[in-house]
Each structure stands twice: as structure tokens, then as C-alpha cells.
Amino acid sequence: MDHNLILVIGGGPAGLEAARGTGDLGYPTILVDKRDVFGGTPISAGYAALTPDMRSADEAMAEMIEAVLNHDEIDLRTGTEIIAVSGSAPELSVTLRGPKGEEQITISSAIIATGFQHFDPGRETQIYGYYEFDDVITLVDAEKMLKAGNFVRPSTGEPPKQVCFIQCVGSRDRQIGNFWCSKVCCGVATKEAIEIRDLVPDCRVFVFYIDMRMYGFWEDELYWKAQEEKKVNFIRGIVTEVTMRGDTVVVKGEDTTMGRPMEIAMDVVILSVGMEPSEGTIEMSKLFNIPLESHGFIATIGGALNTVTTSVPGIFVAGAAAGPADLEDSISMGGASAMKAAAFCRNKSKELAAAG
Numbered sequence: 001m002d003h004n005l006i007l008v009i010g011g012g013p014a015g016l017e018a019a020r021g022t023g024d025l026g027y028p029t030i031l032v033d034k035r036d037v038f039g040g041t042p043i044s045a046g047y048a049a050l051t052p053d054m055r056s057a058d059e060a061m062a063e064m065i066e067a068v069l070n071h072d073e074i075d076l077r078t079g080t081e082i083i084a085v086s087g088s089a090p091e092l093s094v095t096l097r098g099p100k101g102e103e104q105i106t107i108s109s110a111i112i113a114t115g116f117q118h119f120d121p122g123r124e125t126q127i128y129g130y131y132e133f134d135d136v137i138t139l140v141d142a143e144k145m146l147k148a149g150n151f152v153r154p155s156t157g158e159p160p161k162q163v164c165f166i167q168c169v170g171s172r173d174r175q176i177g178n179f180w181c182s183k184v185c186c187g188v189a190t191k192e193a194i195e196i197r198d199l200v201p202d203c204r205v206f207v208f209y210i211d212m213r214m215y216g217f218w219e220d221e222l223y224w225k226a227q228e229e230k231k232v233n234f235i236r237g238i239v240t241e242v243t244m245r246g247d248t249v250v251v252k253g254e255d256t257t258m259g260r261p262m263e264i265a266m267d268v269v270i271l272s273v274g275m276e277p278s279e280g281t282i283e284m285s286k287l288f289n290i291p292l293e294s295h296g297f298i299a300t301i302g303g304a305l306n307t308v309t310t311s312v313p314g315i316f317v318a319g320a321a322a323g324p325a326d327l328e329d330s331i332s333m334g335g336a337s338a339m340k341a342a343a344f345c346r347n348k349s350k351e352l353a354a355a356g
């Protein structure tokens, strides 16, 4: 028997690229997603425009989906989950549960691309009041309004006059045990700040940050643009409390550059929530018996030299399942994992042929 069939779990940017890669290399591939549509979090969370070039998320993901649709080597399954795994690669027995019931398949290699979930700011109710105050929203809530082209103060439906972003919500936070930087939220907040200034030109926009982490081209394409062209106000500060005074949200904290307390009334407060491993990522680590690294994402064994190989032979990981990742990281890892999975299958088939 040839060792050929590759299973890709998760049809977000990482999984779509992984499946396209294995398919293009000529390996029969099954791509499953538990949701009813592919495209991952950019689609399910309703992102508007993507950093840094403001391309429509719908359009970008449609292009990725198009590349796997009607591909001779790729079998697409939505609404499908993995419920059991036994054996070891290249002869792994996997049970899928989909719309047509359960099915058992034998695969030679798997790529886990089950992604991340947004931090739930309700876990820090004492600071941010996300579930208490209508005008405290998240980056994801803001994306939905920006996508509809109508950015308003949720409690009144009126255009806001003053909006702020609070960075690092659920990231870089020792108290809740999320030690990592989520990598994308500085860029995404800055992108949203630009979009708000474009949609509501009279609105003043503030970003409260510990330090702005804009890497690569995001520095000039987003951060400088936001400051210089769009007049967004970036304030180094620590927010300690978000409360209500009358019907206005008040942000309290310290301006750490000036070394003085701050208290500013806002029409809308946007929490820059970070990334945590998704439930599916944790489930896959259990089913495939792959250790998690110290932050709770799927552990890889090659450090910077190999970002996709896990300690379980034949099982690879791509995208935000392995840690905070932007689209470039996720798609690059998708391609790398495809190459590794194909090489694994090829080598196992050669060993089999040599053994006669």
C-alpha cells in the first residue's frame, strides 16, 4: 500500500494553504473544518479589511478557498470533526464525524491547523466591564461595524466623538497566566483606528499602549500612517479601570510617559483582545497525543529552524494552533507543513518499497 493520504484539520488560512500545497504536490488530501464554511477566523469573526494593505478579508479568503475547490486531489468536508485517532503514522486510523455520520479512514500524515480563539474579556470583568457596558467592545466587535461601513456608539446608534483602544487585553498578563504577546493586535488596532478616522472624520481616536509592537512593513504602512496622516493619538499608558459616569464610559489609569494619572471620557472603548489556543487545538493535542508548549499551544520540536514538526512522527502543525501568528506566518507555515507531510509520506512509501 502506498502511504499517500494526508488529512488537514482546520480550513482557516493555514489549513487552506496546507491542503493546497499537498494537493498541488500530488498527494490525495482530505481537508476538514468543523464549521460550515472554510476561511477560518477571518470569516467566522467577520473581519473587514486585512493588514497591512486593507484588502477585504472576504475577498482574500475566497481566493484561498478557490484554490482548493474542485482540486482533483482535495476532498473538502465542512461540518466535520475528528472524534477518534488510533495507531501511528503512516497508518493512522481516524474517525470523522460529519453531516453524513461517522466514517473511519486510514491516513499517512496529518496537519493540524485548528487555530486560535479570541481572549474573552469577561475574564477580566473587574477592569474592563465588557459584559456590563454597551459601549465597551472588542476589536472583533469593531471589525463587524467597520465591515458594515457604519461605526457607531452602540448605546445610542450615533457616530462617536471620542474612541479609544486599550492594548494587550488578555496578553502579556501575568495575573491571568497569558504571558505572550499576541503579535497582531497592535497592527489590527492601528488599522481599525485608521478606518474609524476615515468613516467618522470628526471622531478623535486614542490608542493606550504599553509599547506598540509593529513589525516589518506594518511600521510605516500602518503606524506612521495612523499618526501622521490620520492624526490618531498614541498614548503610552496603563489602564487600571473602565467605569461609567452617567451615560459615559470613563477610562482611568496612568499616562506613563508624563508620569501622571489620567481619566478620560470615551464614547466607545475598544479592547484589543489577544489570541489563545482554540478548543479544537487543545482537543487535537489530546487526540493525537502531542504535547502542548508552556503557553498551551501545540509544541513543535525544531525551534526557529522547523516551525511545523511535532514530536509525534507524521503529525505537523500550522498557523495559530502553534502560537500567536498573523496571516503571513500562518500561510507560510501552511506551505511548510505541506512540504514536510509530503516528504514524510514519500519517505515512508520508499521504505515500504525497499522492504519489498
Ligand SMILES: Cc1cc2nc3c(=O)[nH]c(=O)nc-3n(C[C@H](O)[C@H](O)[C@H](O)COP(=O)(O)OP(=O)(O)OC[C@H]3O[C@@H](n4cnc5c(N)ncnc54)[C@H](O)[C@@H]3O)c2cc1C
Pocket (backbone or CB within 6 Å): 009, 010, 011, 012, 013, 014, 015, 032, 033, 034, 035, 038, 039, 040, 041, 042, 047, 049, 050, 051, 052, 080, 081, 082, 113, 114, 115, 116, 117, 118, 139, 140, 184, 188, 273, 274, 275, 278, 279, 280, 281, 283, 318, 319, 320, 321, 325, 326, 327, 328, 330
Ligand atoms: C481581531 C483580530 C484581527 C486580525 N486581523 C488580522 C489581519 O488583519 N491581518 C493578519 O495578518 N492577521 C490578522 N489576525 C490574525 C489572523 O486571524 C490569524 O493569523 C489567522 O486567522 C490564523 O489562521 P489559522 O488558519 O491558523 O487559524 P484560524 O483562522 O483560527 O482557523 C482555524 C480553523 O480551524 C477550524 N477548527 C477548529 N477546531 C477544529 C476541529 N476540532 N475540527 C475541525 N476544524 C476545526 C476552525 O473552524 C477554523 O476554520 C487577526 C487576529 C485578531 C485576533
Ligand code: SF4
Pocket (backbone or CB within 6 Å): 167, 168, 169, 171, 172, 180, 181, 182, 183, 184, 185, 186, 187, 211, 212, 213, 272, 274
Ligand atoms: S501585539 Fe500589541 S496589543 Fe497585542 S499583545 Fe503584543 S503588544 Fe499587546
